[in-house]
Amino acid sequence: MPKILIVGGGYAGFYTAWKLEKWLRRGEAEVTVVDPLPYMTYQPFLPEVAAGSIEARHAVVSQRRHLKKTTVITAKVTHINHAEKKATITPAVGESWDFDYDIVVVTGGAVSRTFPIPGVADQAIGLKTIEEAVAIRDRVLENFDKAASLPAGPERARLLNFVVVGGGFAGIEVFAELRSFASSLLKFYPQLSFDDVEFHLIEAMGRIMPEVSLKTSHWVLKNLAERGALVHLDTQLQSAVDGKIELSTGEKFESDLIVWTAGVMANPQIVRNTDLPIEERGRLVVRPDLRVGTDDEIIADAWGAGDISAVRDLSGGGVGGFCVPNAQHAVRQGKLMAKNIVAVLRGEEPKEYMHKNLGAVAGLGIGVGVFQSGKIAIKGSLAWLAHRGYHGLAMPSWERKLRVVGGWVANFFLGRDIVGITAVQTPREAFETFASRPKPAAKPAEEAPAVKKAPARKSAAAAAEPEAVAASK
CATH class of the missing domain: 3.50.50.100 (FAD/NAD(P)-binding domain)
Structure with a gap:
């Protein structure tokens, strides 16, 4: 059974695994996701998390809860040797090991530049x-x-x-x-x-x-x-x-x-430690059908999508001719890539990624937003509702949707929660401050020169005792 290794559990990686579970037949392939974190972060919600409008745990999606047929490994992929089809997996605790795969999917995302x-x-x-x-x-x-x-x-x-x-x-x-x-x-x-x-x-x-x-x-x-x-x-x-x-x-x-x-840049821990082709801006070279390679050469059994990949934007709307690094592209690329992987496994031809930007929507605080699609622009409260509606629906799984929307409804009636728990950054500080500790062991006394003791002085009663004994005789 072919082993599919997905490097990265963000948008593209999570959706690829999620849809592979749906479209693969039983026993058709074995899927493994490796990511340092056990959850996918829905990044469009980060500004609202920072502003207290969304509970932090509601803006992330548990990989193990929602990827029920996929093996999830919480670790880093520190090297990809595609020539030998081996990846080095390094956990937070323990020794690194080599993982043998048949197909690799690189979706390692981006970091702050x-x-x-x-x-x-x-x-x-x-x-x-x-x-x-x-x-x-x-x-x-x-x-x-x-x-x-x-x-x-x-x-x-x-x-x-x-x-x-x-x-x-x-x-x-x-x-x-x-x-x-x-x-x-x-x-x-x-x-x-x-x-x-x-x-x-x-x-x-x-x-x-x-x-x-x-x-x-x-x-x-x-x-x-x-x-x-x-x-x-x-x-x-x-x-x-x-x-x-x-x-x-x-x-x-x-x-x-x-x-x-x-700005952001492709995850350097991955792109600097692989024999897969990397372009001048440090991104994985990916064809429009999401296979790694160029128009003239295909790297067999290697796929890429999301922010780590340079994918040509066939709609003509991308910056520099490539898809911009955002959630809209990563999610759709992940879904298509899952279909294409299944198609290639079954001897069929993959489809090219083609997505015309639907527009841009942004929340600017409670009740304020902007929406732009072509020449159509909406501003104010209506755009804010569109922002929440779009991202509420885009959040993967109904379980997550309900938690997010439930939080919004609660905030509407109760207001934002304004409790900050900064001590979570140093959780042991309070315990350490008042914790009892063993007393330090007593140091051995240093040897001192011997001193001759003076004879003890007798009390008056003790001195008179011998005389009293003699008189009685």
Whole structure:
């Protein structure tokens, strides 16, 4: 029975395995998914997780719960030797081992792409994982708690200055969601005012959200300005050492939270450790039918999809002629790739991936959103409902859909949960602080020179005792 190895359990990998379970006949192939995390993260929900609108666990999908016929291995693939059809699997605990496969599917996704700007690696946080979104939310709440007990001054301003770097879809969404979140918190902190909280978005280009029209992007800028959020266009971050922000315009201020959303790159742990072909931008070379290779050469039994792959956009709408790295493409590529793998196993021809962009929809905080499809643009509450409706339906499995929508309904009546649990980052701190510890062992006494003891002095009664005995005789 052929062994299919799926490297990565994100959008493309999860959907490939999910659909293979549906379309493979019993005994037709054995599927294994290897990913360092035991869940798939629905990344379009990360801004809402950061803003407290969605419970973090509801924005991830358990691989073991939903991939019932697939072997799930929680580990890293640290090398792919396709010439010998071997992959090195490295778990978090224990020794690495080689996995023999017949077909490999590379869907390792992407990671945050940064630049060597002083302080960014030490101070900033990305927005690619659920853990990062939770940390952002908890930091905002913690900073409000700290600032409320401080007088007006530089330290309080630092705690209430929030910075987002990158004006693409992810950057604008988390920026607007956090602005909405911060505004809603003020009623619980009478010590703080609206003017005490500052939001800065730094974008190197002259516009934001290239996925929408220029007119729509201008509406977003106006809406953000009305909500007290500052957008710095044609501006580069030059330094963030110790949270001290220095911009190319000369402006300087301090911030305790810097969110980096300025681009992604193919997972380097995978593309740098394989003999499969990699193009100049560090992505896997993939044909339109999602097989690895070029028009002239096919790498047999190797497939790729999602953010890690350079797939030509046959619709003509891609950047540089390739599909952009987003969930819309990754999900659809994963579904088609599963069909194509089954087709090739049965001696049939695979189909080419062709998907015309349906448009772009973004949530900008409670009740505010934008939607763009061709020349049609919708703004405001209707676009926000479209955003929630689309992503609510796109969330895989009814179990996850119900949890997300149930949370939205609860928030509508009860409001957002504003409890931050920052101590989860150091869960043993409270226990360690008060835990009893064994007393240190007594050190052996050092040998001292012998000292002659003086004879003990007798009491008066003891001295008189011999005389009394003699008199009685």
